[in-house]
Amino acid sequence: MELPQLVAKFVEAQNTYDSGAYLTCFTETAIVHDEGKTYTGKEEIRHWIEEANEKYSAAVKPLQYEESGSKGLLTAEVSGTFPGSPIVLRFHLGLKDGLIDTLHH
Template sequence: MELPQLVARFLETQNTYNSEAYTACFTGNAIVHDEGKTHTGREEIRQWIEDANEKYKSVMKPLAYEESGSKGVLTAEVSGTFPGSPIVLKFHMGLKDGLIDSLRVTG
């Protein structure tokens, strides 16, 4: 599957648990909504992804990607050390200046 460079980098950094490179995919004041919590700015996003990586050891396999204007939706099979693994999740991205400005993860 052909993915935009940013989305491919987002997947690669998640799958290699590189939280610094993962965080660099986001704008400085990006907002992430996941598991009923909001994380704002790169530092909070870095802490969130490090905690999630340690807890769940998640790996994402892209299934589909759609982009329209400044919004993109990545559908991925996510597997890890969590109940119900693997599951299919949607990653709703707001895009700005070649980076992710917002991310909302839904089931």
């Protein structure tokens, strides 16, 4: 599947557990919603992704991607060390200036 460069970079950073590369996909003021919590800005997002990577070792296998204006929707199979793995998640991306400004699933 052909993914836009930003989304491909996001997936690769997740799959290699590279929090530095992961952060380069986001705006400075990005907001991530995950498991009922909100993380704002790169520093909070860095702490969140490093903790999540250590805890869940999640890998993302893209199944479908749609983009319309400033919104992207990545449907992917996510596997890792969490109950119910693997599962299919929908990553809702808010896009701004070629980066991810919001992320929730």
